[in-house]
Amino acid sequence: MENPTIAAISTPESAGALGVVRLSGDRAIEIANKIFTPVSGADLTASPGYRAHYGRVTGGGKQIDEAVCLVFRAPHSYTGENVAEITCHGGLYITKAVLRAALEAGAVPAQAGEFTKRAFLNGKIDLAESESVMKLISAQGEQAARAALNTLDGRLSKKIHAIADSISCVLASLAAWVDFPYDEIEDTSPADMKKVFTSAIAELNETVERYDAGRVFTEGVDTAIAGRPNVGKSTLMNLLAGSERSIVTEVAGTTRDIVEESVRLGSMILRLADTAGIHETGDIVESIGVDRAKKRMQRASLILAVFDSSEPLTEDDIAVLKECEGRLSIGVVNKTDLERKLDISEIEKYVSETVEISASTGEGEKELENAVSRLLSAENFDPESPCLSGERQRICCVKAVEYLSEAVSAIDSGMTLDAVTVCAQCAVDSLLELTGEKAADAVIDSVFSRFCVGK
Numbered sequence: 001m002e003n004p005t006i007a008a009i010s011t012p013e014s015a016g017a018l019g020v021v022r023l024s025g026d027r028a029i030e031i032a033n034k035i036f037t038p039v040s041g042a043d044l045t046a047s048p049g050y051r052a053h054y055g056r057v058t059g060g061g062k063q064i065d066e067a068v069c070l071v072f073r074a075p076h077s078y079t080g081e082n083v084a085e086i087t088c089h090g091g092l093y094i095t096k097a098v099l100r101a102a103l104e105a106g107a108v109p110a111q112a113g114e115f116t117k118r119a120f121l122n123g124k125i126d127l128a129e130s131e132s133v134m135k136l137i138s139a140q141g142e143q144a145a146r147a148a149l150n151t152l153d154g155r156l157s158k159k160i161h162a163i164a165d166s167i168s169c170v171l172a173s174l175a176a177w178v179d180f181p182y183d184e185i186e187d188t189s190p191a192d193m194k195k196v197f198t199s200a201i202a203e204l205n206e207t208v209e210r211y212d213a214g215r216v217f218t219e220g221v222d223t224a225i226a227g228r229p230n231v232g233k234s235t236l237m238n239l240l241a242g243s244e245r246s247i248v249t250e251v252a253g254t255t256r257d258i259v260e261e262s263v264r265l266g267s268m269i270l271r272l273a274d275t276a277g278i279h280e281t282g283d284i285v286e287s288i289g290v291d292r293a294k295k296r297m298q299r300a301s302l303i304l305a306v307f308d309s310s311e312p313l314t315e316d317d318i319a320v321l322k323e324c325e326g327r328l329s330i331g332v333v334n335k336t337d338l339e340r341k342l343d344i345s346e347i348e349k350y351v352s353e354t355v356e357i358s359a360s361t362g363e364g365e366k367e368l369e370n371a372v373s374r375l376l377s378a379e380n381f382d383p384e385s386p387c388l389s390g391e392r393q394r395i396c397c398v399k400a401v402e403y404l405s406e407a408v409s410a411i412d413s414g415m416t417l418d419a420v421t422v423c424a425q426c427a428v429d430s431l432l433e434l435t436g437e438k439a440a441d442a443v444i445d446s447v448f449s450r451f452c453v454g455k
Protein backbone atom coordinates (compact mmCIF):
# COMPACT_ATOMS: atom_id res chain seq x y z
CA MET A 1 0.00 0.00 0.00
CA GLU A 2 1.22 3.47 -0.79
CA ASN A 3 2.46 5.43 2.20
CA PRO A 4 0.52 8.71 2.39
CA THR A 5 2.66 11.76 1.80
CA ILE A 6 2.87 13.84 4.96
CA ALA A 7 3.43 17.59 5.29
CA ALA A 8 4.14 19.92 8.19
CA ILE A 9 5.78 23.21 9.09
CA SER A 10 9.23 22.25 10.40
CA THR A 11 10.22 25.63 11.79
CA PRO A 12 8.80 27.24 14.98
CA GLU A 13 5.38 28.82 14.62
CA SER A 14 6.49 32.39 15.20
CA ALA A 15 7.69 35.37 13.19
CA GLY A 16 11.07 34.68 11.59
CA ALA A 17 13.06 35.37 8.45
CA LEU A 18 12.50 31.90 6.96
CA GLY A 19 9.99 29.09 7.37
CA VAL A 20 10.22 25.52 6.09
CA VAL A 21 7.34 23.30 4.98
CA ARG A 22 8.46 19.72 4.63
CA LEU A 23 6.80 16.96 2.59
CA SER A 24 7.75 13.28 2.75
CA GLY A 25 6.34 10.24 0.97
CA ASP A 26 6.12 8.60 -2.44
CA ARG A 27 4.24 11.58 -3.90
CA ALA A 28 6.18 14.36 -2.11
CA ILE A 29 7.91 15.68 -5.22
CA GLU A 30 4.78 15.32 -7.37
CA ILE A 31 2.71 17.29 -4.83
CA ALA A 32 5.43 19.95 -4.48
CA ASN A 33 5.39 20.26 -8.27
CA LYS A 34 1.67 21.11 -8.15
CA ILE A 35 2.18 24.07 -5.82
CA PHE A 36 5.70 25.19 -6.74
CA THR A 37 6.78 26.56 -10.14
CA PRO A 38 10.54 26.93 -10.69
CA VAL A 39 11.40 30.17 -12.56
CA SER A 40 13.76 28.11 -14.73
CA GLY A 41 10.70 26.32 -16.11
CA ALA A 42 12.08 23.00 -14.79
CA ASP A 43 9.69 20.17 -13.95
CA LEU A 44 10.29 19.15 -10.31
CA THR A 45 9.16 15.59 -11.00
CA ALA A 46 12.14 15.24 -13.36
CA SER A 47 14.57 16.89 -10.92
CA PRO A 48 17.44 14.85 -9.54
CA GLY A 49 17.89 14.68 -5.76
CA TYR A 50 19.96 17.14 -3.74
CA ARG A 51 18.80 19.95 -6.05
CA ALA A 52 17.54 23.41 -5.04
CA HIS A 53 15.04 25.25 -7.26
CA TYR A 54 14.09 28.90 -6.97
CA GLY A 55 10.47 29.73 -7.84
CA ARG A 56 6.95 30.61 -6.72
CA VAL A 57 4.47 28.85 -4.49
CA THR A 58 0.80 29.08 -5.42
CA GLY A 59 -2.34 27.97 -3.66
CA GLY A 60 -6.04 28.50 -4.38
CA GLY A 61 -5.08 30.01 -7.73
CA LYS A 62 -3.01 32.77 -6.12
CA GLN A 63 0.70 33.30 -5.64
CA ILE A 64 1.62 32.85 -1.96
CA ASP A 65 5.35 33.54 -1.88
CA GLU A 66 8.72 33.32 -3.56
CA ALA A 67 10.55 30.31 -2.24
CA VAL A 68 13.27 27.71 -2.67
CA CYS A 69 12.32 24.07 -3.06
CA LEU A 70 14.86 21.39 -2.14
CA VAL A 71 14.35 17.99 -3.72
CA PHE A 72 15.63 14.74 -2.13
CA ARG A 73 15.11 11.38 -3.81
CA ALA A 74 14.48 8.17 -1.86
CA PRO A 75 16.41 6.66 -0.20
CA HIS A 76 18.81 9.60 0.08
CA SER A 77 16.81 11.80 2.44
CA TYR A 78 16.23 12.21 6.18
CA THR A 79 13.20 9.92 6.12
CA GLY A 80 14.49 7.60 3.41
CA GLU A 81 11.48 8.61 1.26
CA ASN A 82 11.05 11.24 -1.45
CA VAL A 83 11.25 14.60 0.33
CA ALA A 84 10.54 18.17 -0.78
CA GLU A 85 11.39 21.06 1.52
CA ILE A 86 9.93 24.42 0.63
CA THR A 87 11.78 27.30 2.28
CA CYS A 88 9.59 30.37 2.17
CA HIS A 89 9.46 33.62 4.11
CA GLY A 90 8.85 33.03 7.81
CA GLY A 91 5.92 34.23 9.82
CA LEU A 92 2.67 32.60 10.73
CA TYR A 93 0.61 33.51 7.71
CA ILE A 94 2.88 32.48 4.83
CA THR A 95 4.09 29.13 6.19
CA LYS A 96 0.51 28.17 7.03
CA ALA A 97 -0.68 29.16 3.54
CA VAL A 98 2.08 27.03 1.96
CA LEU A 99 1.16 24.08 4.20
CA ARG A 100 -2.52 24.48 3.30
CA ALA A 101 -1.63 24.47 -0.41
CA ALA A 102 0.37 21.25 0.10
CA LEU A 103 -2.56 19.61 1.93
CA GLU A 104 -5.01 20.69 -0.79
CA ALA A 105 -2.66 19.21 -3.38
CA GLY A 106 -2.86 15.77 -1.76
CA ALA A 107 -0.61 15.63 1.32
CA VAL A 108 -1.91 14.72 4.79
CA PRO A 109 -0.88 16.51 8.02
CA ALA A 110 2.11 14.88 9.73
CA GLN A 111 1.72 13.56 13.27
CA ALA A 112 4.17 14.55 16.02
CA GLY A 113 7.58 13.03 15.21
CA GLU A 114 6.31 11.32 12.06
CA PHE A 115 9.25 12.35 9.86
CA THR A 116 11.71 10.86 12.35
CA LYS A 117 9.48 7.82 12.85
CA ARG A 118 9.59 7.18 9.11
CA ALA A 119 13.38 7.57 9.21
CA PHE A 120 13.36 4.89 11.94
CA LEU A 121 10.96 2.56 10.09
CA ASN A 122 13.03 2.92 6.92
CA GLY A 123 16.19 1.95 8.81
CA LYS A 124 17.85 5.37 8.46
CA ILE A 125 18.32 5.70 12.22
CA ASP A 126 17.60 3.47 15.22
CA LEU A 127 15.43 4.27 18.22
CA ALA A 128 18.33 5.50 20.38
CA GLU A 129 19.39 7.84 17.61
CA SER A 130 15.80 9.06 17.16
CA GLU A 131 15.68 9.99 20.83
CA SER A 132 18.91 11.92 20.50
CA VAL A 133 17.26 13.97 17.71
CA MET A 134 14.70 15.05 20.29
CA LYS A 135 17.44 15.75 22.84
CA LEU A 136 19.30 17.82 20.29
CA ILE A 137 16.24 19.96 19.61
CA SER A 138 15.64 20.57 23.29
CA ALA A 139 19.30 20.89 24.35
CA GLN A 140 19.79 23.95 26.50
CA GLY A 141 23.56 24.05 26.54
CA GLU A 142 26.65 23.20 24.52
CA GLN A 143 27.55 20.04 26.49
CA ALA A 144 24.00 18.67 26.17
CA ALA A 145 23.97 19.38 22.42
CA ARG A 146 27.35 17.71 21.90
CA ALA A 147 26.30 14.63 23.87
CA ALA A 148 23.06 14.36 21.85
CA LEU A 149 24.94 14.81 18.60
CA ASN A 150 27.32 11.98 19.35
CA THR A 151 24.42 9.59 20.08
CA LEU A 152 22.90 10.67 16.77
CA ASP A 153 26.28 9.82 15.32
CA GLY A 154 25.58 6.19 16.30
CA ARG A 155 28.30 5.89 18.95
CA LEU A 156 25.91 4.68 21.64
CA SER A 157 24.18 2.20 19.33
CA LYS A 158 27.55 0.75 18.25
CA LYS A 159 28.54 0.25 21.85
CA ILE A 160 25.20 -1.34 22.79
CA HIS A 161 25.35 -3.63 19.75
CA ALA A 162 28.88 -4.71 20.64
CA ILE A 163 27.73 -5.67 24.16
CA ALA A 164 24.60 -7.46 22.85
CA ASP A 165 26.75 -9.32 20.28
CA SER A 166 29.18 -10.54 22.94
CA ILE A 167 26.27 -12.01 24.93
CA SER A 168 24.64 -13.45 21.78
CA CYS A 169 27.90 -15.26 20.94
CA VAL A 170 27.73 -17.04 24.29
CA LEU A 171 24.07 -17.85 23.67
CA ALA A 172 24.85 -19.23 20.21
CA SER A 173 27.52 -21.59 21.53
CA LEU A 174 25.19 -22.68 24.34
CA ALA A 175 22.43 -23.42 21.81
CA ALA A 176 24.83 -25.34 19.56
CA TRP A 177 26.03 -27.37 22.51
CA VAL A 178 22.44 -28.20 23.56
CA ASP A 179 21.40 -29.14 20.00
CA PHE A 180 24.52 -31.12 19.10
CA PRO A 181 25.96 -32.35 22.39
CA TYR A 182 28.01 -35.11 20.79
CA ASP A 183 29.58 -32.98 18.04
CA GLU A 184 32.99 -31.45 18.30
CA ILE A 185 31.79 -27.99 19.23
CA GLU A 186 34.15 -25.80 21.14
CA ASP A 187 32.91 -25.65 24.67
CA THR A 188 32.12 -22.36 26.42
CA SER A 189 33.17 -22.89 29.99
CA PRO A 190 31.09 -21.33 32.80
CA ALA A 191 34.16 -19.24 33.66
CA ASP A 192 34.28 -17.85 30.09
CA MET A 193 30.56 -17.08 30.16
CA LYS A 194 30.91 -15.34 33.47
CA LYS A 195 33.78 -13.26 32.11
CA VAL A 196 31.65 -12.05 29.16
CA PHE A 197 28.67 -11.26 31.41
CA THR A 198 30.66 -9.41 34.07
CA SER A 199 32.46 -7.33 31.50
CA ALA A 200 29.07 -6.45 29.90
CA ILE A 201 27.74 -5.51 33.36
CA ALA A 202 30.73 -3.24 33.98
CA GLU A 203 30.35 -1.48 30.62
CA LEU A 204 26.59 -0.98 31.07
CA ASN A 205 27.03 0.30 34.62
CA GLU A 206 29.60 2.78 33.40
CA THR A 207 27.19 3.96 30.67
CA VAL A 208 24.43 4.49 33.25
CA GLU A 209 26.80 6.37 35.58
CA ARG A 210 27.88 8.64 32.74
CA TYR A 211 24.23 9.34 31.94
CA ASP A 212 23.59 10.25 35.57
CA ALA A 213 26.59 12.60 35.53
CA GLY A 214 25.46 14.08 32.20
CA ARG A 215 22.01 14.86 33.54
CA VAL A 216 23.41 18.05 35.03
CA PHE A 217 23.71 19.25 31.42
CA THR A 218 20.61 17.66 29.93
CA GLU A 219 17.76 17.49 32.41
CA GLY A 220 19.16 19.47 35.31
CA VAL A 221 19.85 18.64 38.92
CA ASP A 222 17.13 18.87 41.52
CA THR A 223 18.40 21.66 43.79
CA ALA A 224 16.89 23.20 46.93
CA ILE A 225 17.78 26.69 48.15
CA ALA A 226 17.37 26.51 51.92
CA GLY A 227 17.97 28.80 54.87
CA ARG A 228 16.19 30.68 57.61
CA PRO A 229 14.07 33.69 56.60
CA ASN A 230 15.80 36.81 55.30
CA VAL A 231 19.24 35.34 54.60
CA GLY A 232 18.77 36.11 50.87
CA LYS A 233 17.37 32.88 49.35
CA SER A 234 14.98 34.67 46.99
CA THR A 235 17.67 37.19 46.04
CA LEU A 236 20.02 34.29 45.19
CA MET A 237 17.30 32.56 43.19
CA ASN A 238 16.66 35.77 41.27
CA LEU A 239 20.36 36.24 40.65
CA LEU A 240 20.61 32.74 39.18
CA ALA A 241 17.35 32.97 37.26
CA GLY A 242 18.16 36.48 36.08
CA SER A 243 14.66 37.71 36.90
CA GLU A 244 12.44 38.85 39.73
CA ARG A 245 10.82 35.43 40.05
CA SER A 246 10.56 35.05 43.85
CA ILE A 247 9.11 37.85 45.93
CA VAL A 248 11.90 39.64 47.81
CA THR A 249 10.90 41.67 50.86
CA GLU A 250 12.43 42.64 54.17
CA VAL A 251 9.63 40.98 56.16
CA ALA A 252 10.86 37.62 57.41
CA GLY A 253 9.00 34.58 55.98
CA THR A 254 7.67 36.05 52.71
CA THR A 255 8.38 33.03 50.56
CA ARG A 256 5.72 30.67 51.87
CA ASP A 257 5.27 28.50 48.85
CA ILE A 258 7.90 26.73 46.86
CA VAL A 259 8.92 28.61 43.71
CA GLU A 260 10.55 26.39 41.08
CA GLU A 261 12.66 27.41 38.14
CA SER A 262 15.23 25.82 35.80
CA VAL A 263 18.31 27.98 35.59
CA ARG A 264 21.62 27.65 33.79
CA LEU A 265 24.79 27.96 35.78
CA GLY A 266 27.59 27.92 33.21
CA SER A 267 26.67 24.94 31.04
CA MET A 268 24.91 23.13 33.91
CA ILE A 269 21.18 23.22 34.53
CA LEU A 270 19.79 23.44 38.06
CA ARG A 271 16.15 22.78 38.77
CA LEU A 272 15.91 25.22 41.62
CA ALA A 273 13.33 25.36 44.34
CA ASP A 274 13.30 28.43 46.56
CA THR A 275 11.69 27.13 49.73
CA ALA A 276 10.04 28.90 52.62
CA GLY A 277 12.54 29.94 55.28
CA ILE A 278 13.25 27.17 57.75
CA HIS A 279 12.58 28.42 61.28
CA GLU A 280 10.61 27.73 64.42
CA THR A 281 7.12 29.22 64.08
CA GLY A 282 3.79 29.18 65.90
CA ASP A 283 1.88 30.20 62.75
CA ILE A 284 0.07 27.13 61.35
CA VAL A 285 0.16 28.24 57.71
CA GLU A 286 3.83 29.12 58.00
CA SER A 287 4.66 25.83 59.70
CA ILE A 288 3.11 23.94 56.76
CA GLY A 289 5.47 25.89 54.49
CA VAL A 290 8.42 25.06 56.74
CA ASP A 291 7.53 21.34 56.72
CA ARG A 292 7.26 21.37 52.96
CA ALA A 293 10.61 23.15 52.72
CA LYS A 294 12.24 20.43 54.84
CA LYS A 295 10.72 17.66 52.70
CA ARG A 296 11.83 19.43 49.52
CA MET A 297 15.32 19.68 50.96
CA GLN A 298 15.37 15.96 51.75
CA ARG A 299 14.33 15.11 48.20
CA ALA A 300 16.84 17.42 46.47
CA SER A 301 20.07 16.07 44.99
CA LEU A 302 21.90 19.28 45.86
CA ILE A 303 21.29 21.80 48.64
CA LEU A 304 22.33 25.43 48.51
CA ALA A 305 22.11 26.40 52.19
CA VAL A 306 22.17 30.18 52.52
CA PHE A 307 23.48 32.12 55.55
CA ASP A 308 23.64 35.81 56.37
CA SER A 309 27.31 36.71 56.94
CA SER A 310 26.35 39.98 58.63
CA GLU A 311 24.80 38.16 61.59
CA PRO A 312 26.09 35.48 63.96
CA LEU A 313 24.81 31.94 63.45
CA THR A 314 21.35 31.34 64.99
CA GLU A 315 19.50 28.25 66.20
CA ASP A 316 17.54 28.23 62.94
CA ASP A 317 20.80 28.27 60.95
CA ILE A 318 22.02 25.25 62.91
CA ALA A 319 18.73 23.44 62.11
CA VAL A 320 19.39 24.05 58.40
CA LEU A 321 22.99 22.87 58.74
CA LYS A 322 21.86 19.65 60.40
CA GLU A 323 19.68 18.91 57.34
CA CYS A 324 22.83 19.32 55.20
CA GLU A 325 24.92 16.76 57.05
CA GLY A 326 26.01 13.90 54.79
CA ARG A 327 24.31 15.46 51.76
CA LEU A 328 25.70 17.14 48.64
CA SER A 329 25.47 20.68 49.94
CA ILE A 330 27.03 24.09 49.51
CA GLY A 331 27.07 26.60 52.36
CA VAL A 332 26.36 29.89 50.61
CA VAL A 333 27.68 32.65 52.86
CA ASN A 334 25.67 35.61 51.61
CA LYS A 335 25.80 39.40 52.02
CA THR A 336 29.59 39.63 51.82
CA ASP A 337 29.11 43.32 50.97
CA LEU A 338 28.16 43.88 54.63
CA GLU A 339 30.38 43.71 57.71
CA ARG A 340 31.23 40.10 58.66
CA LYS A 341 29.77 38.79 61.93
CA LEU A 342 29.52 35.10 61.03
CA ASP A 343 31.98 32.35 61.93
CA ILE A 344 32.33 30.36 58.68
CA SER A 345 34.25 27.53 60.34
CA GLU A 346 31.01 26.46 62.05
CA ILE A 347 29.28 26.08 58.65
CA GLU A 348 32.21 24.18 57.14
CA LYS A 349 31.66 21.37 59.64
CA TYR A 350 28.32 20.42 58.07
CA VAL A 351 28.44 21.18 54.32
CA SER A 352 30.48 19.77 51.42
CA GLU A 353 31.79 23.20 50.33
CA THR A 354 31.38 26.85 51.30
CA VAL A 355 31.20 29.80 48.94
CA GLU A 356 31.11 33.49 49.82
CA ILE A 357 28.74 35.55 47.75
CA SER A 358 26.76 38.75 47.59
CA ALA A 359 23.47 37.78 45.98
CA SER A 360 22.49 41.41 45.58
CA THR A 361 25.68 42.50 43.74
CA GLY A 362 26.38 39.17 42.02
CA GLU A 363 29.91 38.95 43.41
CA GLY A 364 30.97 35.33 43.95
CA GLU A 365 28.56 33.81 41.39
CA LYS A 366 31.46 32.32 39.40
CA GLU A 367 32.85 30.70 42.58
CA LEU A 368 29.41 29.21 43.21
CA GLU A 369 29.39 27.82 39.66
CA ASN A 370 32.84 26.27 40.17
CA ALA A 371 31.78 24.71 43.48
CA VAL A 372 28.62 23.18 41.96
CA SER A 373 30.62 21.86 39.02
CA ARG A 374 33.20 20.26 41.37
CA LEU A 375 30.54 18.76 43.60
CA LEU A 376 28.53 17.22 40.77
CA SER A 377 31.75 15.98 39.10
CA ALA A 378 30.55 17.90 36.07
CA GLU A 379 34.11 18.56 34.94
CA ASN A 380 34.59 14.80 34.49
CA PHE A 381 31.69 14.54 32.05
CA ASP A 382 32.97 13.81 28.58
CA PRO A 383 30.30 14.65 25.99
CA GLU A 384 32.29 12.77 23.33
CA SER A 385 31.71 9.37 25.01
CA PRO A 386 28.62 7.34 24.10
CA CYS A 387 25.80 8.70 26.21
CA LEU A 388 22.24 7.55 26.88
CA SER A 389 19.60 10.09 25.99
CA GLY A 390 16.72 9.55 28.33
CA GLU A 391 15.08 7.55 31.07
CA ARG A 392 13.74 4.87 28.68
CA GLN A 393 17.26 4.00 27.55
CA ARG A 394 18.51 4.09 31.14
CA ILE A 395 15.84 1.59 32.22
CA CYS A 396 16.79 -0.76 29.33
CA CYS A 397 20.43 -0.69 30.49
CA VAL A 398 19.52 -1.23 34.14
CA LYS A 399 17.23 -4.15 33.20
CA ALA A 400 20.03 -5.72 31.12
CA VAL A 401 22.40 -5.42 34.10
CA GLU A 402 19.84 -7.11 36.37
CA TYR A 403 19.34 -10.02 33.96
CA LEU A 404 23.09 -10.45 33.50
CA SER A 405 23.61 -10.41 37.28
CA GLU A 406 20.99 -13.16 37.54
CA ALA A 407 22.82 -15.10 34.84
CA VAL A 408 26.07 -14.76 36.80
CA SER A 409 24.35 -15.94 40.02
CA ALA A 410 22.89 -18.89 38.09
CA ILE A 411 26.41 -19.86 36.94
CA ASP A 412 27.84 -19.41 40.45
CA SER A 413 25.17 -21.56 42.05
CA GLY A 414 25.66 -24.29 39.46
CA MET A 415 22.14 -24.05 38.06
CA THR A 416 21.30 -25.62 34.70
CA LEU A 417 22.44 -23.84 31.59
CA ASP A 418 18.78 -23.29 30.69
CA ALA A 419 18.47 -20.74 33.49
CA VAL A 420 21.61 -18.96 32.29
CA THR A 421 20.29 -18.92 28.73
CA VAL A 422 16.95 -17.43 29.72
CA CYS A 423 18.54 -14.61 31.74
CA ALA A 424 21.14 -13.82 29.07
CA GLN A 425 18.46 -13.80 26.35
CA CYS A 426 16.39 -11.34 28.41
CA ALA A 427 19.48 -9.12 28.75
CA VAL A 428 19.98 -9.12 24.96
CA ASP A 429 16.27 -8.32 24.48
CA SER A 430 16.56 -5.32 26.82
CA LEU A 431 19.51 -4.01 24.82
CA LEU A 432 17.68 -4.50 21.52
CA GLU A 433 14.72 -2.67 23.04
CA LEU A 434 17.10 0.23 23.67
CA THR A 435 18.12 0.43 20.01
CA GLY A 436 14.57 -0.29 18.86
CA GLU A 437 15.18 -3.62 17.12
CA LYS A 438 12.95 -5.41 19.61
CA ALA A 439 10.83 -2.54 20.89
CA ALA A 440 7.08 -3.07 21.04
CA ASP A 441 4.94 -0.80 18.85
CA ALA A 442 3.60 0.93 21.96
CA VAL A 443 7.15 1.85 23.03
CA ILE A 444 7.94 3.19 19.56
CA ASP A 445 4.72 5.21 19.46
CA SER A 446 5.42 6.68 22.87
CA VAL A 447 8.95 7.73 21.84
CA PHE A 448 7.72 9.59 18.77
CA SER A 449 4.64 11.10 20.38
CA ARG A 450 6.96 13.25 22.49
CA PHE A 451 8.41 14.91 19.37
CA CYS A 452 7.14 18.13 17.90
CA VAL A 453 5.16 18.12 14.65
CA GLY A 454 7.47 18.75 11.72
CA LYS A 455 10.41 16.71 13.05
Ligand code: GDP
Binds near residue numbers: 228358
Ligand atom coordinates in the same frame (compact mmCIF):
# COMPACT_ATOMS: atom_id res chain seq x y z
P1 GDP B 1 14.83 35.19 51.97
O1 GDP B 1 13.78 35.40 52.98
O2 GDP B 1 15.91 34.27 52.45
O3 GDP B 1 14.29 34.76 50.63
O4 GDP B 1 15.60 36.58 51.77
P2 GDP B 1 15.38 37.69 50.64
O5 GDP B 1 16.02 37.26 49.36
O6 GDP B 1 13.96 38.09 50.63
O7 GDP B 1 16.31 38.84 51.21
C1 GDP B 1 16.08 39.43 52.48
C2 GDP B 1 16.71 40.82 52.51
O8 GDP B 1 18.13 40.71 52.40
C3 GDP B 1 16.25 41.70 51.35
O9 GDP B 1 16.10 43.00 51.80
C4 GDP B 1 17.41 41.62 50.38
O10 GDP B 1 17.50 42.79 49.60
C5 GDP B 1 18.59 41.51 51.33
N1 GDP B 1 19.74 40.85 50.68
C6 GDP B 1 19.76 39.69 50.05
N2 GDP B 1 21.00 39.41 49.59
C7 GDP B 1 21.80 40.44 49.99
C8 GDP B 1 23.19 40.73 49.81
O11 GDP B 1 23.99 40.01 49.22
N3 GDP B 1 23.63 41.91 50.38
C9 GDP B 1 22.82 42.74 51.04
N4 GDP B 1 23.36 43.84 51.55
N5 GDP B 1 21.51 42.49 51.21
C10 GDP B 1 20.98 41.35 50.68
